[in-house]
Amino acid sequence: MRIALLGGTGDIGEGLALRWAYDTPHEVLIGSRDPEKARQKAEEYETELDSRGVEVKVNGFGNEMAADRADVVVLAVPPYHVADTVEAVAPKLDDGDVLVSPATGMKRDDGGFHYHPPSAGSVTQLVADSAPDGVSVVGAFHNLAAGRLADLDADLGIDVLLVGDDSDAKETVRMLTEEIEGLRALDVGGIANAPEVESVTPLLVNVAMNNDGMHDLGVRFE
Secondary structure (H helix, E strand, O other): EEEEEOOOOOOHHHHHHHHHHHHHHOOEEEEEEOHHHHHHHHHHOOOHHHOOOOOOOOOOHHHHHHHHOOOOEEEOOOOOHHHHHHHHHHHHOOOOOEEEOOOOEEEEOOOOOOEOOOOOHHHHHHHHOOOOOOEEEEOOOOOOOOHHOOOOOOOEEEEEEEEOOOOOHHHHHHHHHOOOOOOOEEOOHHHHHHHHHOHHHHHHHHHHHHHOOOOOOOOOOO
16 A cells, blocks of 8 residues: 655654554655655655665655555645645545545643634544545544654554544554554544544643653553
8 A cells, every 4th residue: 555644754744654664564655845855854764764674665756746646645734734735636636545634733822732623623624625525534643742653662552543434444544553563543433523532632742741751642542
């Protein structure tokens, strides 16, 4: 399977790219608005993986070309770029492709971080409203600490919460999630439940900010 990480040069994109390339046989594509930046980052990821004895090709492209070549497209971009990114790549998406949204809207004040969803109610719903017909949307990977994910020496042992209205698409993302060692996928229902999932992210950020040694925390449901 080909997985494109649009915005794959950023923190969460880096972590997912390295983990999928390290733990799975899937082909990883790095997308960026700047194709040269995507290629440079892809080379950096290859170098890191090679230092660990994993010889794998990671390719970098502009976002549109990366989406055109992929079966699963992860929108690893900030929430305020999500709609524009979907609009830009929509002509390159095929029926049956899966869009994955890990973004969460947040704002910060003197008290800390707070959930700040778009008018659609959640970023995942915004993606679903923007996606072409025939392309399913799954919300996932909202609550992962990017630094911990990108550290291939770090044990994960954390849960990933999935929301989506297409059971087949959600199963695809569940499989891709659990192929990363240390991640467990939990089904939280349809996209209507995305606000509850996305709002966990500012909670975790606030816990991390206010407690020593918890900057890379995750959640595990027992």
